[in-house]
Amino acid sequence: xxxxxxVSDFKKLSAGDExxxxxxxxxxxxxxxxxxxEILKAGKKMPLDLRGKIIYYCGPTATRPGHKIxxxxxxxxxxxxxxxxxxxxxxxxxxxGKGRRAKSVRLACKKYKSVYFLSPGGCGALLAERVTxxxxxxxxxxxxxAIQKLEVKDFPLIVAIDTKGKSIxxxx
Amino acid sequence: xxxxxxxxxxxxxxxxxxxxSFCIRKDVFKLLKKAxxxxxxxxxxxxxxxxxxxxxxxxxxSLAICQDTGLPIIFLEVxxxxxxxxxxxxxxxxxVERAYKKNYLRPSIVDAVKRGKSSYTGALLHIDFxxxxxxxKIALLPKGFGCENKSQxxxxxxxxxxxxxxxxxISVVKKAGPEACPPFVVGVGIGGTSDTALLLxxxxxxxxxDCLNKDKDLRLMEKRLLKRVNLLKIGPMGLGGSTTALAVKxxxxxxxxxxxxxxxxxSCHALRSAFINIKL
Numbered sequence: 001x002x003x004x005x006x007v008s009d010f011k012k013l014s015a016g017d018e019x020x021x022x023x024x025x026x027x028x029x030x031x032x033x034x035x036x037x038e039i040l041k042a043g044k045k046m047p048l049d050l051r052g053k054i055i056y057y058c059g060p061t062a063t064r065p066g067h068k069i070x071x072x073x074x075x076x077x078x079x080x081x082x083x084x085x086x087x088x089x090x091x092x093x094x095x096x097g098k099g100r101r102a103k104s105v106r107l108a109c110k111k112y113k114s115v116y117f118l119s120p121g122g123c124g125a126l127l128a129e130r131v132t133x134x135x136x137x138x139x140x141x142x143x144x145x146a147i148q149k150l151e152v153k154d155f156p157l158i159v160a161i162d163t164k165g166k167s168i169x170x171x172x
Numbered sequence: 173x174x175x176x177x178x179x180x181x182x183x184x185x186x187x188x189x190x191x192x193s194f195c196i197r198k199d200v201f202k203l204l205k206k207a208x209x210x211x212x213x214x215x216x217x218x219x220x221x222x223x224x225x226x227x228x229x230x231x232x233x234s235l236a237i238c239q240d241t242g243l244p245i246i247f248l249e250v251x252x253x254x255x256x257x258x259x260x261x262x263x264x265x266x267x268v269e270r271a272y273k274k275n276y277l278r279p280s281i282v283d284a285v286k287r288g289k290s291s292y293t294g295a296l297l298h299i300d301f302x303x304x305x306x307x308x309k310i311a312l313l314p315k316g317f318g319c320e321n322k323s324q325x326x327x328x329x330x331x332x333x334x335x336x337x338x339x340x341x342i343s344v345v346k347k348a349g350p351e352a353c354p355p356f357v358v359g360v361g362i363g364g365t366s367d368t369a370l371l372l373x374x375x376x377x378x379x380x381x382d383c384l385n386k387d388k389d390l391r392l393m394e395k396r397l398l399k400r401v402n403l404l405k406i407g408p409m410g411l412g413g414s415t416t417a418l419a420v421k422x423x424x425x426x427x428x429x430x431x432x433x434x435x436x437x438x439s440c441h442a443l444r445s446a447f448i449n450i451k452l
Contacts, residue, residue, distance in 0.1 A: 072239050098351055100350060121350075124236060142289070
């Protein structure tokens with residue numbers, strides 16, 4: 001299993017590679033995507049600069065006292081498909097989720113040199129152990145759907161779509 | 173007629189909320205471990221290992237097996253020697269809500285049109301009166317939407333061949349794909365009306381999944397379907413291998429001469445659920 005911590009190394013990865021990532025990832029799912037795309041369309045100031053960032057399709061459970069985070073596995077990526085390209089265009093480097101993507105996402109990964117990773121679905125308790133800190137960045141009113149910055153250590157990922165637009169799955 | 177001890181009922185309901193979210197069912201865990209043992213391909217074997225490790229961590233740390241702690245669905249079976257009224261129903265729903273909060277589960281319920289901020293309020297409840305039952309049975313099925321979104325209903329003609337129904341079920345599993353968190357448990361409801369077929373598909377999850385169906389026709393169908401599902405080679409995380417489903421469970425009901433509704437519901441590998449048996 002390859003350890004990886006630099007976003008600039010993502011271009012070396014190929015579909016099917018298994019890696020453990022350490023560094024910062026940002027949670028963001030349905031409602032956060034909708035809001036980010038609206039802000040981009042309106043040309044307003046973004047709550048975070050997407051360049052070089054990794055978005056994690058995840059809405060964790062509440063955090064128990066004494067814990068770093070609650071259960072925090074991936075949600076279905078498919079629902080973000082239509083809202084993905086504008087974020088890649090704004091500089092987003094990678095996405096983490098579960099399941100297949102639309103052809104448009106695969107082609108956009110190639111165009112913008114971005115990667116789509118899988119994290120193990122339904123393994124939120126195991127993944128919580130790999131999170132060392134969390135901080136709300138935007139949209140706190142969305143509760144579990146807020147954008148949070150997570151620092152992760154050895155977060156298990158599989159490359160599902162690489163920067164050449166190659167995928168381990170067939171397109172949705 | 174016996175009246176329920178509401179205080180005791182509330183604490184029992186709170187217990188199964190925690191149990192369903194933190195502890196994997198014994199029958200499900202048994203089949204997951206069997207799938208891991210039998211898997212020969214490295215990637216799906218590793219994915220099954222993560223699923224098993226996750227279940228161990230969740231139980232030990234009282235952390236939710238999955239962050240999608242679901243829309244809680246309560247199934248009540250009420251026997252003839254017990255009196256149940258709206259007060260009891262409200263007490264059950266409130267206990268579920270309270271236990272979700274107390275156990276740091278995710279507020280995932282919203283108004284269907286307004287959306288807005290999610291909360292813990294809105295558990296669903298189905299009730300059946302069972303004449304040969306004494307006491308009451310409560311089952312809690314917190315349904316995550318990664319797999320719920322893959323549900324399908326088809327209204328077949330009454331002259332349809334069983335093989336066409338089986339093709340439909342296979343097509344639903346194929347469409348569910350990696351995003352619904354395989355290996356699945358596939359629930360099927362055959363008969364009734366459109367609504368009952370889908371409800372039966374969920375009720376099919378409530379019995380043990382490592383036991384054979386008592387109905388011979390359904391037992392043979394389940395066997396054929398499980399074999400075909402596993403030939404799809406979707407596998408854990410969609411990484412292939414020999415286990416796409418742990419089990420196929422079918423329930424049936426009387427239906428109309430003019431039709432044949434078939435509902436299919438997919439459960440992820442966790443099949444979260446827990447049960448109370450109140451004897452009175």
